[in-house]
Amino acid sequence: MAYTRRVRYKNKKRNINVGARPGTVIIPEDALPPKITIYSFNQDDLQVSNGTDMETITRQIAKCNDHTHWIKINGLGDAKLMEDIGTFLGINQLVLEDIVNTHQRPKFDEYEGYVFGTSRVIYFNKENELVNCQFSGIVKDNIVISFEESHLDYFEVITTRLKAGKGIIRTGGPGYIFYALTDTILDNYFVMLSKIGDMIDQTEDKLYQSPDKSIMFDAQQLKRTLIIIRRACWPERDKINDMIRSESPEITQETKLYLRDAYDHCIQAMDMVESYKEVTSSIIDLYLSMVSNRMNEIMKVLTIISVIFIPLTFIAGIYGMNFSREDTHGHVIRDNMPELYVQHGYVYALIGMFLIGAFQVLIFWRKGWFNKL
Structure with a gap:
């Protein structure tokens, strides 16, 4: 049986600029160069274009002026692009600062003419490192623009739905796209928790079959992983609740119906996190008791x-x-x-x-x- 592997945590440096002017856009040293993908769609048509600069965005929007646009930006390593997007959409400098400062907790803010939200994207990469990235999104008029730290196609399921054109994915508006992105993040929390549940079961089996001190280390690492997920789930619940209660026209009543379902999913994820935390604590206590009894x-x-x-x-x-x-x-x-x-x-x-x-x-x-x- 394959037991729990060591979990490494991919740490990122935090930009600390004491006394800097609010709204200053400072790109992290390890930020990746941006890759832009634009999905322009309506009920009958889907246009996709790729690029790396602001001209890609303005050309696509002008070309498809009767479409809804999802501007997907992977990588935050271009300060000029951020400034140009802020100027083009009339985005507050404080929002741009929150986008590039990738240690934000999940939140939802309303501004005049647009809304802004952040979430935490958590997953295991191929090297078994726990990656904790930031997702940011802005909804304005017929545009939803998303910002991701990595080049990983984390929302491939959404692009697949857009290409298929089924359901209301093309007709729900930019607010619905923002909900779909948030719901995808929550669904991947369940995937993470399922893997952690399997790891906990393997650790318990090892505890009963051939206990050794590695069990305590494995259980402690799982507990730390659950704490990271918990720190993402709790504010995510508040964020979704704020979206449900929002009076902004960007979040329609139809979208709020789906957001209530996402809220329930968030509560379920939080319950699973708390349950698994108790199990990992009991594994540690049981191991120490077995050592003491021995x-x-x-x-x-x-x-x-x-x-x-x-x-x-x-x-x-x-x-x-x-x-x-x-x-x-x-x-x-x-x-x-x-x-x-x-x-x-x-x-x-x-x-x-x-x-x-x-x-x-x-x-x-x-x-x-x-x-x-």
Whole structure:
């Protein structure tokens, strides 16, 4: 059976600019160059274009002026592109700062003419590293623009639905696209939790079959992973609730019906996280209890051996003192170990010691001590 592998956490440096002007767009050093994909669609048509600069966006929007546009940007390594998008859409500088500052907690903010939201994208990469990235989205008029840190196509299921053209994916508007992206993030939380559940089951099996100290380390890493997911789920619930209660025209009543379903999914994910956290804590406690019980059993064996040999050692110690039976003039000293001159005394001593030990073993056996070893 394959047990839990070590989970490595892909840490990212946090931009800390003490005293910087609010709204300053500072690109992280490890930010990837942007890749832009634009999906322009209506009920009957879907147009897709790719590029790396602002001209790609403006050309596509002008070409498809009667379409809804999903501008998908993977990579945040171009400050000029961010500034151009802010100017083109009339986005507040504070929003642009939150987009490039990728340590935001999930939230939903309303501004005049548009709405802005962030979420946490959490997944295991091919190197078994736990990646915790930021997703940001802006909805304005007939445009939804999403920002992702990596070049990974995390929303492939949404693009597949757009190409198929079934359901309301093309007619629900940009607010519905933003909901679909959020719901995809939540669905992947369940995929993560399913993998973690399998890891917990494997760790429990190992605990019952061949417990060792690696169990405690595995359980602690799983618990840490669950804490990261919990830190994403709790504010995500508040974010979705804010979207449901929003009065912004960008979030339609039809979209709010679907958001209520996403809210329920978020609650389910939180319940699973709390349940798995309790299980991982109980695995650690059970392992420590098993170690303690094993130590008690070892101490019990050592105690039984010590108790058996203490009187035997006492007898051997007494007759090992070798006080002389006669003085230097040949006179008998009555109080000095007369047994030293008894015929067959050595044999009698061994038989007596054996009988004492056997009697103790019999007492312990009748008390049931050997049955519990």
